Amino acid sequence: MRHPISFQLLALMLCACLVEGCTTAPFGSRPDITLDEDEQRLWKSVLEEERRLDQSGLLYTDPIVTDYVNSVMAKVFPPRSGQHSLSVEVKVLKNPLLNAFAFPNGKIYVHTGMLARIQSEAQLATLLGHELTHATHRHTIQELRGIRRTSAALATFQVLTLPFGVFGAAATALGGVGYMGAVTGYSRGKEREADEVGLDLMVQAGYSPQEASMLFEKLKEDLALRKIDEPFFFGSHPRVQERIDSFKELVADKYASRGGAVEVDRYYHIMTPLIVDNSETDLAIGRVALVRRDLQQILERQPNNARAHFLMGEAFHQGHDVGDEEQAESHYRQAIEADPRLADPHRGLGYSLLKRGDRFGGQSELRRYLELAPQAADRGYVEQALKEQS
């Protein structure tokens, strides 16, 4: 009783902490969790952001891929009816940048660029577990409650998407909530919590925890190859290094000798078409070194993948090093051998042969290209080349 005011204050603070703890208890931890008014508003605004993304034409809709990523999510977070109000679903966005983010209602978006970097199902489970934890542990509303005026904060996030230049323009598709999850990330403590809980979830699902940090090691390698950081959370070197350190520490503490499923073959078997599609986009952007490395990995597993050989040929054709043109020609030939009816490699090979003076061979390949693709948009150039050589 010597310090009654201090005691009262302490009691008040304790109550406040308990109340705060109750209002942001993780979904699934208690059956009676309801959304406060501000969280309801947040979810409502998320629906609008979600609608905009879903109607943007940027969704990668291959059902084999979307079913697969959702089946992995179902292992990581089995549906527990009545324990949470989240409608967990994973969607894939056609975008070559490194990015994945969760909305507070359980919708998770992963970029094709991120899926192309992942090398096993266990790594995918790590990423999904991390993102899901942001939703189950209500990180968005907690973060926003730390900011005085939520609406002003969201508006600021939207404005901030603008000055990222070339690659950052992709962030303009996101609203304020998506921006927080995808670009800025959450506080260090919340990201650490997402690592820890996400890791537990993937281990409980039977995956090897040893794969967790490998995903981020791979992202780090990629950032070195890209030479610049990207605007999104997973494209930032310091944030990726944080994840590596965090996962290494967590695994050493809790799961040092624990093994589990990795599922490399299954991952590549299902994701190969997506990785090849993503390489085509990277090729248009001009990230030739990345394309060569990704396609090399595909061709090591599927040496008869005609489309991968063709794109590899295009990647070498755009190179300026000694031997690149020969490599391009070799890949065009392998593409034709794997699928003689695929038109594009004939055009690539035709131009390559003409360039090194093989007029007969070049003409023959270009004619074959026009036979296989009579409606080709670039027919005019090919006809002109044939005319000039005759």
Add this chain to the structure above:
Amino acid sequence: MILLRIVAGILMLSLGGCVGRSAQLVPAGSQTVLSTDQLEAEWPQGWMTFRPAEKDEEAVKQGLLFMATRDGFGLQTMRLNKRPLDGEFKYTQKKLSATMLPQEVAAIFLDDIRSHPDIVELKIVENGPATLAGSQGFRANYTYRSKSGLLRQAVTYGCIDKGMLITLGFDAPKRHYFSLDLPTFEQVKDTVRWTS
């Protein structure tokens, strides 16, 4: 009518204020031949032309010389651009060189559009040889869906000459407006010429 002129005047002043002192929005019918230090073109009568300010960094980077429209830039836009070969594209990291064939130049031009994060469903309708300002170049005809979901169609002529990439583009909603103004655009294309 007086009120309309006042509003137009305020609009022009405010546009000038936004993008720099020398931005010019020229009303319909008052001028048809627009020229810069090196290039000129005859624009259709009844169209409004826009010349960006020298301080408009984005326009300078993209080498925008003139834009023209009849009903509004969202409904039909013609653009004449001239930029140095070593300039950066907005979305692709690829570079041009003076020795490139027209189809190689066209491929990079189209890769830049393909890399645009807000453009989806890009389809190349036709991409073939053509001439612009007396130089061998390309004509690319393509459709795409804009950020707002509208299906649009565009034709761009391009060539490399005097160390510069010259492009003349026309872009409009695919339905109605594209076919309506395409013949006018083709006429403008025939008038693009070097002045020096």
